[in-house]
Amino acid sequence: MNLREALTTVAALLLPALILICKWLFRRRRRSSNNNPQLSESTCIVDSSASTTGSDASLPLPTGDYEVFLSFRGPDTRHEITDVLYHFLIRSKIRTFKHDEDLHVDEGIWPSLVEAMKESRIYVPILSETYAESKWCLKELAEMVEYRKQDKGRIILPIFYKVNPRDVRKQSGAYEEAFKRHMKNFDDKTLQIWKDALKDVGELKGWHVTDKDGQGAIADEVFDNIWSNLSENYELMTDELVGIDAHLKAVVERLDLNSKAVATVGIHGLGGIGKTTVATAVYNKVCAHFDRHYFVEDVRETLQRRDGIVALQNKIISGIAKKATPVSNVSEGIRMIRDRVSHYKVLIVLDDVDDKFKFDGILGNSENFVSGSRFIVTSRNIKVLTLLEGCRLYEVGEMSYEHSFELFCKHAFRKDSAPHDYAALSRDIVSTTGGLPLTIKVVGSLLFKEDRAVWEETLLRLRETPETEVLDRLKISYDTLDDEAKQIFLDIACFYVGTDKEKASYMWSDCKFYPISSINVLVQRSIIKIRDNNEFSMHDQLRDLGKAIIREEDMEHPWMRSRIWSDEDALELLLGKKGTDKVKALRVNSSSPETCQLTNEHFRNLSNLRYFDGNSTELTGDFSDLLDNLRWLQLQYHADSGDQLTNFHLNKLIILDLRGSDITDDWGGWTHIKVS
Known part of the structure; x- marks a missing residue:
């Protein structure tokens, strides 16, 4: 046998095996793509440039526990609103079936599509101009309508993409032309089923997208509707009670509610250990024993402001006295607390204090308060609490391993225990969290609905991070967020x-950060909370993380950072005329009686500034060609300062906040603050 014959024989033997391997790799790639939202296409979409011949063309699509089914015509919307919406859904871990009808090749794929529609609760048909040209789109739409008739819990949310809803309802325009062509290949019964489906969907409330509409903004709205309809599936069981009983009992004992003395209890422990949770639980349990009660959040953050003590005093006065005129200096605040607050039997929680907190310098002498009053103070620093006279200390230690595991499961699986095949991996991850509830919640929320590969990678990152570096552990979740x-x-x-x-x-929204879906991701990841009054709330450790990330942009030069919240840094930038195009948000917001005078020259080079809170500043000069990207402006104006500001044309302004100003409708300055 010569060499050529030998090679031919070997090739003949290897070719069948090679074909089998290629088929296996192809199937595996499709399964992997479906589980990886970072890939540009899901399993439901096969590469459109691939050959459509051979047995692989009719392989059934993979199925899963889908929640949303997208139906669309690829050439019209694939790289537009469909991909944007799909991205929003996937990053919120909503299981979404996205199939490009262009890639149907025969009837063998249809059973998989039907199965995906049966599993899904919400259908989103994106009805574009050529949607009705596809028999597959029409078949999908008819199937959706039929499932909706059988089960009222199913929802159809149509998007009319650059097509008039009337044309969909009445099959006019491009839809009429499509049906004329279908008449050659389909019987009257089939055509009528499709027409009825289009009529039903065309009458539903949906979104009409025109050439003038921002597709990302509309996709954000559609996502919000989908999320609200699925939200009950994502409601976490309360985790605040995990392991709380022992802490609650210990702190209430230290409060000694039967004693007539004025007493203070100090709760200390590591950041993220659960001090605020314990203080909140105690506050809710015992507040009914007092005439007035108030929970003061973010004491450390408030005291970092130039007017921090006064701001804190005003919080306490308004929280206890309900109606009070704001005080303007510390001495007046102490006097107001003595006259308007201390004659009640009060419960006051002062959460997250540091060494800037001095009880007497903020609230006055504790002996001025009615007998039976109680104060709860939380801090990471035990030394701060030992300086409070007669303070009874309680340390919140790390959670027990079993409580940690239970809390982790509540966030990672939305249940109290882990599935059998994830139990060992879950326990390995919990062992790296140091018993810190905040870390447990954030890591668990990050892993919710993620592939096992993501779990294993996260475990490696946690093991590589020193146990003492809490912010580095929290940053793992931040790193997985998209830019918006x-x-x-x-x-x-x-x-x-x-x-x-x-x-x-x-x-x-105006910055195209898609806030509906982005905020949802942050809430789902346990990074932020939305309070009952619709305000943002964030654990102090996560807020510290955010500020640390900004400081790392330039450790030595604050004016080279994207966000500046310190009055000292902001004034150095403005008065020193050090502005750069890197600065996006800036705050100078003290209640100092002396207003800082700023001219147009102080704002040179701040071309990308989109947020300015200047409540302690007064602006003068010609602002033409300045602050072109400003969306949020917060100022305090006085009636006599209207003619000092000129050419303040804010073309992109979204929020104008003039609270605290004494101006009226006929104020002359209105002619200079205008959008052209």
Whole structure:
């Protein structure tokens, strides 16, 4: 046998095996793609450039526990609204079936599509101009309508993409032409079923997308509707009670509610260990024993402001006295607390204090308070609490391993225990969290609905991070966010804790950060919370993380960072005329009686500034060609300052906040603050 014959024989033997291997790799790639939202296409979409001949062309599509089924015509919408919406759904871990009808090749694939529709609860047909040209799109739509008739719990959310809903309902225009062509290949009964389906869907409330509409913004709205309809499936069982009983009992004992003395209890422990959770549970349990009660959040953060003590005093006065005129200096605040607060039997929680907190310097002498009053103070620093006279200490230690595991499961699986095949891996991950509830919640939420490969990679990263580096562990979740969610997280951490969600969302929408889906991701990851009053809330450790990320942008030069929240750094930038195009958000917001005078020259080079809170500043000069990207402006104006500001044309302004100003409708300055 010569060499050529030998090679031919070997090739003949290897070719069948090679074909089998290629088929196996092809199937595996499709399964992997479906589980990996980072890939550009899901399993439901086969490469359109691949050959459509051979037995592989009719392989059934993979099935799964789907929640949303997208039906669309690829050439019309694949790289537009469909991909944007699919991205929003996948990053929120909503199991979505996305199949491009262009890639149907025979009837062998249809059973898999039917199975995916049966599993799904929400259908989103994206009805474009050529949608009706596809028999597969029409078959899918008819199937959706039939399932909706059988089960009222199923929902159809149509998107009319650059097509008039009337043409869909009445099969006119492009839809009429499509049906004329279908008449050659399909019987009257089939055509009528498709027409009836189009009529039913065309009458439903949906979204009409035109050439002028921002597709990302509409996809965000559609996502919000989908999320609201699925939200009950994502409601976490409360985790605040995991392991709380022993802490609750110990702190209540230290409060000694039967004693007539004025007493203080100090709760200390590591950041993220659950001090605020314990303080909140105690507050809710015992507040009914007092005439007035108030929970003061973010004491450390408040005291970092130039007017921090006064701001804290005003919080306490308004929280206890309900109606009070704000005080303007510390001495007045102490006097007001003595006259308007201390004559009640009060329970006051002061959460997250540091060495800037001095009880007497903020609230006055504790002996001024009515007997039976109680104070609960939480801090990471035990030394701060030992300086409080007669303070009874309680340390919140790390969670027990079993409580840690239970808390992790509540976030990673939305149940109290782990599935058998994830139990060992879950326990390995919990062992790296140091018993810190915050870390457990954030890591568990990150892994919810993720592939096993993501779990294993996260475990490796946690093991590589020293146990003492809490922020580094929390940053693992931050690193997985997309750019829009990162921008919103950093904005909240630096400026928007306590801000109304809707108010901030107007600005983020205009910046194309897609706030509905981005905020949802942050909530789902346990990175932020939305309070009952619709305001943002964030654990102080996560806020510290956000600010640390900003500081790392330039450790030595604050004016080279994207966000500046410190009055000192902001004034150095403005008065020193050090502005750069890197600065996106800036706050100078003290209640100092002396207003800082700023001219147009101080704002040179701040071309990318989109947020400015200047409540302690007064602006003068010609602002033409400045602040072109400003979306949020917060100032205090006085009636006599209207003619000092000129050419303040804010073309992109979304939020104008003039609270605290004494101006009226006829104020002359209105002619200079205008959008052209």
